[in-house]
Amino acid sequence: MSTTVTQHETRAAARVFVHGVVQGVGFRPFVHRLALRWHLAGWIRNASGDVQIHVEGAPGDIAAFVHGLEAEAPPLAQIDEVRNEPRPPGNLTTFTILESRREEGRRQPVSPDVALCAACEEELFDPANRRYRYPFITCTDCGPRYTVIDAMPYDRERTSMRKFTQCDACRREYETPGDRRYHSETNSCPACGPHLWSAPPDPLAIPDSEHALQSTAELLKAGKIVAIRGLGGFHLAADATNEQTIARLRARKDREAKPFAVMVRTLAEARSLAFVSDREAQLLESRERPIVLLRKRPGSSLAHWVAPALDTVGVMLAYTPLHHLLCDMVRRPLVMTSGNRSEEPIAIGNEDAQRVLAEIADAFLLHDREIVARYDDSVVRVAEESTVFLRRARGYAPLPLKLPLASPRPLVAVGPHLKNTFTLVHGADAYVSQHIGDLENLETLDHWRAAFDAYRRLFRLEPEVAVRDLHPGYMSTRIAGDLGLERIIAVQHHHAHVAAVLAEHGFTDRAIGIAFDGTGLGDDGNIWGAEFFEADLGTYRRLGQLRYARMPGGDLAAREPWRAALGYLALDPDAPHAFTYVLDAVNYNVRNVALQQISRRLNAPYASSMGRLFDAAGAVLGVSLDNQFEGQTAMLLESLAGTRRAQPLPFPMVPGSSGSWLLDPVPLLIALGELRTKGIGIPELAARFHESIAAGADELAALLAADCGLGTVVLSGGCFQNARLLVSLRARLESRGLHVLIPRRLSPNDGAISYGQAAVAAALLHRERSQP
Ligand SMILES: [Zn+2]
Ligand SMILES: [Zn+2]
Numbered sequence: 127m128s129t130t131v132t133q134h135e136t137r138a139a140a141r142v143f144v145h146g147v148v149q150g151v152g153f154r155p156f157v158h159r160l161a162l163r164w165h166l167a168g169w170i171r172n173a174s175g176d177v178q179i180h181v182e183g184a185p186g187d188i189a190a191f192v193h194g195l196e197a198e199a200p201p202l203a204q205i206d207e208v209r210n211e212p213r214p215p216g217n218l219t220t221f222t223i224l225e226s227r228r229e230e231g232r233r234q235p236v237s238p239d240v241a242l243c244a245a246c247e248e249e250l251f252d253p254a255n256r257r258y259r260y261p262f263i264t265c266t267d268c269g270p271r272y273t274v275i276d277a278m279p280y281d282r283e284r285t286s287m288r289k290f291t292q293c294d295a296c297r298r299e300y301e302t303p304g305d306r307r308y309h310s311e312t313n314s315c316p317a318c319g320p321h322l323w324s325a326p327p328d329p330l331a332i333p334d335s336e337h338a339l340q341s342t343a344e345l346l347k348a349g350k351i352v353a354i355r356g357l358g359g360f361h362l363a364a365d366a367t368n369e370q371t372i373a374r375l376r377a378r379k380d381r382e383a384k385p386f387a388v389m390v391r392t393l394a395e396a397r398s399l400a401f402v403s404d405r406e407a408q409l410l411e412s413r414e415r416p417i418v419l420l421r422k423r424p425g426s427s428l429a430h431w432v433a434p435a436l437d438t439v440g441v442m443l444a445y446t447p448l449h450h451l452l453c454d455m456v457r458r459p460l461v462m463t464s465g466n467r468s469e470e471p472i473a474i475g476n477e478d479a480q481r482v483l484a485e486i487a488d489a490f491l492l493h494d495r496e497i498v499a500r501y502d503d504s505v506v507r508v509a510e511e512s513t514v515f516l517r518r519a520r521g522y523a524p525l526p527l528k529l530p531l532a533s534p535r536p537l538v539a540v541g542p543h544l545k546n547t548f549t550l551v552h553g554a555d556a557y558v559s560q561h562i563g564d565l566e567n568l569e570t571l572d573h574w575r576a577a578f579d580a581y582r583r584l585f586r587l588e589p590e591v592a593v594r595d596l597h598p599g600y601m602s603t604r605i606a607g608d609l610g611l612e613r614i615i616a617v618q619h620h621h622a623h624v625a626a627v628l629a630e631h632g633f634t635d636r637a638i639g640i641a642f643d644g645t646g647l648g649d650d651g652n653i654w655g656a657e658f659f660e661a662d663l664g665t666y667r668r669l670g671q672l673r674y675a676r677m678p679g680g681d682l683a684a685r686e687p688w689r690a691a692l693g694y695l696a697l698d699p700d701a702p703h704a705f706t707y708v709l710d711a712v713n714y715n716v717r718n719v720a721l722q723q724i725s726r727r728l729n730a731p732y733a734s735s736m737g738r739l740f741d742a743a744g745a746v747l748g749v750s751l752d753n754q755f756e757g758q759t760a761m762l763l764e765s766l767a768g769t770r771r772a773q774p775l776p777f778p779m780v781p782g783s784s785g786s787w788l789l790d791p792v793p794l795l796i797a798l799g800e801l802r803t804k805g806i807g808i809p810e811l812a813a814r815f816h817e818s819i820a821a822g823a824d825e826l827a828a829l830l831a832a833d834c835g836l837g838t839v840v841l842s843g844g845c846f847q848n849a850r851l852l853v854s855l856r857a858r859l860e861s862r863g864l865h866v867l868i869p870r871r872l873s874p875n876d877g878a879i880s881y882g883q884a885a886v887a888a889a890l891l892h893r894e895r896s897q898p
């Protein structure tokens with residue numbers, strides 16, 4: 127019997143369907159190589175919902191091939207499912223890549239943008255390489271994806287690279303199996319790809335990318351502010367060691383105190399500015415390249431005005447080839463802050479940016495690869511080995527999250543008022559948008575609509591149900607109504623916070639949910655923000671809260687911490703001796719108006735907000751009377767507290783109405799004020815304040831867990847961006863043997879609200895269906 131005959135007798139074929147992030151990640155070239163290794167003929171194609179493969183050959187080889195699909199997948203791929211079906215073998219003799227196929231009603235994840243890979247970085251600085259110093263170098267392992275993709279399946283004609291036709295050299299790479307750029311849809315080179323130019327043009331320079339880069343580097347070194355078009359929008363760049371430049375940037379951007387992020391090229395440079403733990407180093411160098419909040423190194427070259435009064439600074443490593451080239455030329459840390467006017471979304475178009483940033487930037491570095499999606503830098507910090515998201519965008523969105531209870535109907539959760547994201551849901555897949563911003567102006571509203579349309583198009587999703595916050599007046603509530611869907615579900619803000627954490631952990635049982643937050647409308651019409659729930663995905667019962675105080679001036683209280691302090695003072699007529707700093711510092715007439723608002727209950731809503739309690743403590747301690755940006759006082763208190771050990775002050779638990787419990791902050795604020803007048807240091811008191819909150823919350827949560835017979839506690843809400851509070855409370859609860867769930871893949875802050883809203887609505891719809 128000859129070998130050929132044996133092979134013929136055992137020849138088999140299979141159709142393999144791979145679902146997950148498998149387009150735009152070098153998957154087709156990888157599969158091609160794998161098929162050749164196992165002597166298989168067949169084909170592969172991208173389709174709207176998956177990657178489809180046909181292989182023919184020996185059964186053992188096919189099995190090895192299918193195993194290799196998952197075991198050896200390229201670094202950027204994320205495989206959710208591999209399904210294979212036997213097929214009758216044809217008579218194929220080669221393995222080919224077929225045209226992509228569009229299929230109605232099918233969807234798949236889209237890869238986020240990825241930082242420059244090591245191989246491309248090497249070529250970028252190799253004088254012998256044809257892409258030496260080419261600012262748009264990419265390969266199948268790196269570069270823009272989400273920000274250039276119009277629609278799926280992923281092919282050049284559906285990206286903003288379509289207008290650049292590959293030259294012969296590039297096309298050869300694109301067509302050569304085994305080449306790193308085989309089927310790289312963003313492939314280009316200096317001869318055929320996008321290019322840079324500066325505005326205003328330098329009359330003495332040759333108008334090409336290299337000269338544009340050089341003049342930008344010179345301007346930055348000379349202390350100028352340059353608006354640079356990047357991946358997902360413009361950055362405003364400036365020399366982070368130049369005090370005057372950074373002060374000028376603040377003045378022009380009308381941004382007095384909110385910290386700026388800094389970019390450097392190497393980990394070593396990051397270490398010269400800040401302390402970097404192993405975990406932080408990993409994040410800095412990860413392909414997602416987020417801004418990582420690090421503890422400043424005293425005496426570093428950073429200008430004071432980069433992050434005034436804070437002990438932390440946000441640092442990121444260069445992630446595009448353009449950044450690498452610029453950082454290499456300037457050799458100084460650069461402030462890289464969003465190219466926008468205060469409160470507006472980041473600018474993405476050349477003309478748009480030159481108009482909007484005209485008063486801020488001295489010059490522009492522009493390019494001609496259109497930005498399809500606005501995409502801010504992501505921001506994270508590390509709290510004892512746990513990554514805490516402060517903003518989730520570039521590198522992470524639009525990768526989907528799962529919902530533990532699938533929604534029987536497609537839905538959109540429109541998200542909160544501030545730090546908005548939205549979430550589109552199909553079944554158990556939740557597509558959480560990148561950070562959109564505060565829905566307080568028309569520009570951000572336009573950004574919302576554009577991003578929503580892009581998600582619907584990319585994921586081919588038409589929602590039937592809208593999910594919104596309880597608050598009737600929010601812009602997001604109006605958006606939900608304007609969508610014209612047959613059904614709208616309203617979800618309480620802090621239930622959404624708790625549900626977001628439950629859902630990302632796949633937890634469907636009941637738990638004790640703690641939400642420590644700024645502001646959200648409660649179902650009693652008051653402002654909530656320090657809540658203890660017994661909750662699951664679909665329901666909640668409020669069992670504890672911070673004692674209510676009236677906030678004179680309503681929303682103004684979030685900007686002026688002394689207002690919250692007065693609200694608490696009004697609860698105890700014997701307390702003024704502890705509030706002397708506030709009483710002395712605030713103008714008598716202004717203060718009186720506020721006190722009258724409280725006593726007459728005029729524009730002085732009840733609030734149980736942990737954010738406002740941090741504000742009140744900051745005011746009592748004399749740390750801050752004024753918030754330049756959301757959460758500033760809390761950040762100052764955390765910075766002051768540092769890591770020093772401290773004992774808690776009294777923060778007693780008292781019975782409230784109908785069996786619930788209150789945490790009473792008045793004794794705590796009085797103790798802080800009294801100790802301050804005795805001359806105890808502010809850092810010591812800031813630390814004791816943090817420990818008081820953690821100890822009080824721990825005691826109440828433990829009591830409620832015991833009462834309800836539950837062993838799991840959820841920590842959620844914007845206050846848990848505070849690493850000290852998160853770490854201390856988690857440690858206290860865990861030392862009691864309680865299981866603690868914290869936000870991991872989404873932020874503790876309102877960036878997670880839309881996903882939480884989606885989780886609640888999906889659970890409700892799920893229950894309706896199972897209990898008709
Ligand atoms: Zn690369
Ligand atoms: Zn080329």
Ligand SMILES: [Zn+2]
Nearest residue numbers: 643644844876
């Ligand atoms: Zn919130």
